[in-house]
């Protein structure tokens with residue numbers, strides 16, 4: 001199988017999800033693969049560690065312009081004879097992968113959570129309440145990999161970096177402005193997440209939640225009413241109608257565990273629930289639980305996390 | 313401005329998820345169906361707001377589905393869409409749905425085509441981008457804000473570490489995420505009017521068959537929860553380190 005992988009590397013350092021996708025692609029191919037990217041990123045040779053032998057970069061593309069990027073990906077795929085194209089199932093992947101699939105009349109696995117078994121790919125459906133096996137029958141396949149689905153490979157050497165020199169046509173989408181938010185870990189990629197709900201009573205009490213997150217090196221999240229009441233920004237809202245996450249650790253503080261909330265977080269490896277109501281439904285989905293007042297429990301957790309950090 | 317909104321039907325968010333026929337089919341027994349929240353709350357409502365602000369134009373919804381989706385489609389009309397189209401085909405896969413939508417939309421001259429961010433049952437986030445490619449139009453996924461002036465759309469969307477403000481000329485395809493509008497509850501007048509608004513059923517076009525879901529499974533059940541007394545809460549951190557090994 002000849003495999004190509006498309007990634008977004010515009011940030012300061014290579015995103016973990018991009019490294020995962022390259023690893024996934026090289027495991028699919030059973031050997032080194034070609035990666036395609038865009039923008040001004042440096043240090044792309046390092047993708048060799050995840051199994052890229054070559055990285056093709058289109059320096060001229062700045063916005064996630066799906067038409068330019070579809071042309072880029074399909075052109076390089078044709079040149080390399082690739083019949084499988086791997087993406088990350090993130091904002092950039094979702095802008096380009098469906099286009100590439102439609103253009104090539106390829107079956108598209110949106111959000112693969114593991115390597116395939118035969119020609120079947122496993123993906124989450126019903127917002128994480130179930131999984132489905134998708135069989136791709138077309139000769140060309142497009143696979144978008146969910147972040148946190150595969151450990152990042154570390155064994156390869158350096159990749160060669162090649163600049164794309166073709167003409168991708170005019171950009172039809174332009175970036176007018178980028179407003180930077182807090183520097184923290186992006187939620188969908190985070191391995192550790194500290195999340196809080198209406199039990200925190202008001203936005204002024206989030207200091208403790210943030211402190212625990214900081215001590216653990218975790219991202220922060222919240223339940224939907226918390227975002228709706230503007231206690232926290234919308235991009236922190238997790239659940240069925242928010243971001244779906246699958247971190248190694250999810251700590252839920254003052255969240256009842258409504259089915260719509262669980263839908264977005266129940267794929268977390270370890271779930272801890274802190275709630276003053278022993279009947280809160282979230283305890284049924286938890287690995288560890290504390291029945292208690294968040295305002296008393298949180299300082300104890302922060303203290304213990306500080307102690308652990310001091311010992312490490 | 314002529315706007316097309318892609319409206320899909322999904323199980324209610326509280327529905328019990330179970331499968332039948334050897335885990336090959338969703339068990340719809342006793343399940344209530346609703347309009348996919350992203351399609352209803354954000355795509356449709358923002359389309360209506362844009363039409364109202366312009367004081368002209370139309371909002372059409374399109375659904376690929378059987379007659380069982382008619383009640384869901386009427387909800388869209390009750391909220392305020394002018395007319396609805398149903399392509400008479402069971403949705404099986406994203407490219408098939410996109411090709412059905414395109415067969416209808418290709419010669420209608422829509423200025424804006426708005427899909428939801430994703431369906432809450434299939435969770436693909438694919439159909440909008442596929443429609444855009446097949447119509448050779450720009451596509452902006454996960455838009456959380458949309459304004460239109462003088463034939464140009466300004467769109468915001470969340471990206472890692474911030475918000476990106478984008479600009480593109482119409483015609484354009486978008487997928488709508490949270491933030492784009494506030495949910496509207498249909499009023500009595502809307503519900504009455506919906507009964508007489510046009511719901512046109514059109515026959516299915518021929519589509520490609522490139523993928524299919526062969527079976528479903530439910531996640532393994534959780535083991536028993538380990539409780540820690542509140543006054544020893546710090547122990548949780550120790551256990552996460554030494555036992556669960558996640559920190």
Ligand SMILES: Cc1cc2nc3c(=O)[nH]c(=O)nc-3n(C[C@H](O)[C@H](O)[C@H](O)COP(=O)(O)OP(=O)(O)OC[C@H]3O[C@@H](n4cnc5c(N)ncnc54)[C@H](O)[C@@H]3O)c2cc1C
Nearest residue numbers: 197198199223224239240241254255256260261276277294
């Ligand atoms: C269509 C639809 C989609 C939805 N999508 C989502 C979604 O994506 N994400 C989401 O989160 N919700 C979603 N919801 C809402 C969901 O049903 C719940 O209403 C919501 O998750 C409740 O948020 P909460 O747990 O923060 O608040 P509450 O339900 O009010 O729970 C607060 C919890 O805090 C506990 N508590 C109170 N005080 C303390 C204290 N001092 N210390 C410790 N614990 C305390 C209480 O015992 C309670 O369990 C959706 C609903 C619908 C209808």
Ligand SMILES: Nc1ncnc2c1ncn2[C@@H]1O[C@H](COP(=O)(O)O)[C@@H](O)[C@H]1O
Nearest residue numbers: 318320376427428430431436437438439
């Ligand atoms: N059967 C359908 N009929 C009409 N629109 C659909 C259908 N399925 C999906 N869509 C639209 O495409 C969006 C993304 O769906 P999906 O790719 O299935 O996650 C949905 O939010 C809808 O706007």
